[in-house]
Amino acid sequence: xxxxxxxxxxxxxxxxxxxxxxxxxxxxxxxxxxxxxxxxxxxxxxxxxxxxxxxxxxxxxxxxxxxxxxx
Numbered sequence: 320x321x322x323x324x325x326x327x328x329x330x331x332x333x334x335x336x337x338x339x340x341x342x343x344x345x346x347x348x349x350x351x352x353x354x355x356x357x358x359x360x361x362x363x364x365x366x367x368x369x370x371x372x373x374x375x376x377x378x379x380x381x382x383x384x385x386x387x388x389x390x
Contacts, residue, residue, distance in 0.1 A: 324354065325369050325376065327367075327368060327370040328367060328371045328372055328374055328375075328380070330374045330377045330378045331378075332374070332378075333355075333374055333375045333377075333378030334378045334381065334382060336355065336378075337355060337379060337382055338382065340354050340355060343380075345384055348379065348382050348383050348386055349383075350369070352379050355375070357364070357376075360372070360375075364377075367371045
C-alpha cells in the first residue's frame with residue numbers, strides 16, 4: 320500500500336491494512352499488529368506522526384473487539 324507522508328492516515332486505512340495482514344498471513348490480530356509495527360512503522364511510533372499512530376491503535380482495538388465478538 321502506498322503511503323502519502325503529507326497527512327494523517329485514517330482508521331479505515333488501518334482497518335484494511337491490519338485485515339490484509341491477518342488474512343494473507345493467516346495470523347492473529349495481535350500478530351498482525353506486531354507485523355505492522357515492524358514493516359509499516361519500523362518500530363517508531365512517530366514515523367508518520369502520533370495522530371496516525373493513534374488511528375492505527377484505534378483500528379487495532381476495533382478489530383480486536385469485532386473478532387472477539389464474532390467468536
